[in-house]
Amino acid sequence: MPKVTIDGHSIVVPDGTTILQAARMIVDAPGYIGENIAPPTMCYHSKLKTSGGYCRSCIVKVSKGSEKDPRPMPKLVASCRTTVMDGMEVMNTTSPEVLEARRGVVEFLLINHPLDCPVCDQAGECHLQDLGYENGGSKTRYDFKRRTFAKIDIGPFIKLHMTRCIMCFRCVKAADQLTNNRYQGMLFRGDASEISTYIEKAIDNDFSGNLIDVCPVGALTDRTFRFKSRVWFTKPMDAHRSCTKCSGKVALWEKGNEILRVTARKDKWGEPESWICNECRFEKKNINDWVIEGPRHIDPHSVISLNHYENVVATMKLDVAKQQKQLADKK
Amino acid sequence: MQPLTNRSKVVVNKEMSLYEKIYLPAIISGMMITMSHFFKKKPTIQYPEQTREFSGVYRGQHVLKRDDNGAERCTACGLCAVACPAEAITMTAAERKPGEEKLYREEKYAAVYEINMLRCIFCGDCEDACPKEAIFLTDRKVNSELKRNSFIYGKNILVEGVDKRVDVSRRQTPAVLEFKKHKEFEHNR
Numbered sequence: 001m002p003k004v005t006i007d008g009h010s011i012v013v014p015d016g017t018t019i020l021q022a023a024r025m026i027v028d029a030p031g032y033i034g035e036n037i038a039p040p041t042m043c044y045h046s047k048l049k050t051s052g053g054y055c056r057s058c059i060v061k062v063s064k065g066s067e068k069d070p071r072p073m074p075k076l077v078a079s080c081r082t083t084v085m086d087g088m089e090v091m092n093t094t095s096p097e098v099l100e101a102r103r104g105v106v107e108f109l110l111i112n113h114p115l116d117c118p119v120c121d122q123a124g125e126c127h128l129q130d131l132g133y134e135n136g137g138s139k140t141r142y143d144f145k146r147r148t149f150a151k152i153d154i155g156p157f158i159k160l161h162m163t164r165c166i167m168c169f170r171c172v173k174a175a176d177q178l179t180n181n182r183y184q185g186m187l188f189r190g191d192a193s194e195i196s197t198y199i200e201k202a203i204d205n206d207f208s209g210n211l212i213d214v215c216p217v218g219a220l221t222d223r224t225f226r227f228k229s230r231v232w233f234t235k236p237m238d239a240h241r242s243c244t245k246c247s248g249k250v251a252l253w254e255k256g257n258e259i260l261r262v263t264a265r266k267d268k269w270g271e272p273e274s275w276i277c278n279e280c281r282f283e284k285k286n287i288n289d290w291v292i293e294g295p296r297h298i299d300p301h302s303v304i305s306l307n308h309y310e311n312v313v314a315t316m317k318l319d320v321a322k323q324q325k326q327l328a329d330k331k
Numbered sequence: 332m333q334p335l336t337n338r339s340k341v342v343v344n345k346e347m348s349l350y351e352k353i354y355l356p357a358i359i360s361g362m363m364i365t366m367s368h369f370f371k372k373k374p375t376i377q378y379p380e381q382t383r384e385f386s387g388v389y390r391g392q393h394v395l396k397r398d399d400n401g402a403e404r405c406t407a408c409g410l411c412a413v414a415c416p417a418e419a420i421t422m423t424a425a426e427r428k429p430g431e432e433k434l435y436r437e438e439k440y441a442a443v444y445e446i447n448m449l450r451c452i453f454c455g456d457c458e459d460a461c462p463k464e465a466i467f468l469t470d471r472k473v474n475s476e477l478k479r480n481s482f483i484y485g486k487n488i489l490v491e492g493v494d495k496r497v498d499v500s501r502r503q504t505p506a507v508l509e510f511k512k513h514k515e516f517e518h519n520r
Binding site: 230 | 406407408409410412413424425426437438439462463515517
């Protein structure tokens with residue numbers, strides 16, 4: 001059981017744990033007070049095997065390799081792919097070198113990413129927006145033409161907007177691991193690579209809608225929610241229904257009594273707690289289909305928390321007949 | 332207690348002198364003050380024939396701008412509605428269809444855009460929030476209306492006419508005007 005220290009916080013973790021997972025364990029531990037020391041991630045997804053290692057936004061500095069070999073690692077390492085050693089000391093937010101390098105990573109991720117947040121449906125819950133806001137610079141130094149693609153409809157429910165893609169491979173891994181037939185993958189190499197389905201073949205699977213949830217940017221979006229409303233004007237509610245294909249536990253995004261969108265419940269790290277099927281996601285848009293559990297917890301830093309109240313006001317029941325009887329008994 | 336002004340007088344109940352009892356000198360001195368105003372500059376202006384000059388930072392009725400080609404700049408991003416402290420702005424977005432490129436600048440546009448002028452406090456936060464330079468406050472006044480519903484201004488009132496442009500250059504800082512001269516930035520194309 002190695003012991004690792006990240007930004008001064010120590011934790012003992014099982015063998016084979018990565019630095020990123022250890023950092024998340026520290027933040028998740030009950031009683032932890034302090035800033036979020038978990039490195040940001042764009043491509044790593046805890047529920048998808050072999051994900052991570054592409055985007056480099058989770059890089060950290062290992063200032064002490066281990067107890068046996070205390071030399072620091074020569075370069076910054078991707079924390080999602082580096083396992084911890086006993087006595088390892090890691091610097092994330094405390095190292096100016098890491099912050100500087102991460103600013104460079106953000107700049108590279110944004111090189112081809114369009115500045116169309118006012119149009120994009122992902123705005124408000126976009127990981128790249130958060131990453132750019134927290135770690136990026138305020139100006140671009142890139143003068144050349146950004147690459148653009150035509151929008152592709154993947155089936156009746158999903159829209160692929162390749163222009164916004166940052167090549168995180170999450171959707172490819174999700175399609176690979178959730179479904180038994182893989183239709184989608186990465187074409188071409190390097191600068192020219194793009195996500196594509198073979199001859200725009202529709203992804204026809206009951207769980208294809210989860211590709212929307214794993215996409216950290218607005219490259220894969222819900223066609224049934226397209227331009228319906230900005231995310232922060234909707235009310236997120238936890239709800240469930242008995243579904244034969246999936247857990248049926250979802251988050252509803254309502255406006256008034258109308259359900260605009262159904263998504264999986266995303267946890268603190270933006271990852272779905274459980275995969276949901278397409279029937280729940282796209283076809284059950286009537287409020288009577290669902291059992292509402294209550295308002296969803298939204299991080300206070302998020303723009304979605306605007307006008308969002310979570311405290312359930314205790315409902316007061318007035319039983320008039322009972323009260324009248326009590327009064328009559330008193331007399 | 333120390334008096335707040337040098338014009339305060341202590342009230343005394345002493346008997347008036349003969350000069351004060353005659354009363355006429357006091358009336359005449361009062362009339363002199365009144366008549367002296369006949370020859371002073373008049374502060375009143377004859378509105379609406381005459382109007383005063385507006386301050387450069389006056390914030391009146393909003394305008395939704397079009398770009399140089401006459402396409403609406405607003406893309407219904409909702410940032411003005413978020414920034415609005417009075418929650419006066421509501422909008423509904425729609426997707427631009429092929430062939431409407433000359434009407435709307437971006438692929439998404441505001442099908443409905445309403446400002447409740449009774450709620451609006453004319454703070455100008457919507458202007459600050461707008462990433463598309465679409466909404467500006469102008470030096471126009473909001474007209475009086477007979478019904479409360481008439482104060483909910485829709486796109487028919489807010490969007491400027493293609494041939495009746497509203498000048499908002501006074502609402503832009505020198506830094507912004509300087510930035511807009513650089514046509515190499517995508518924002519200005």
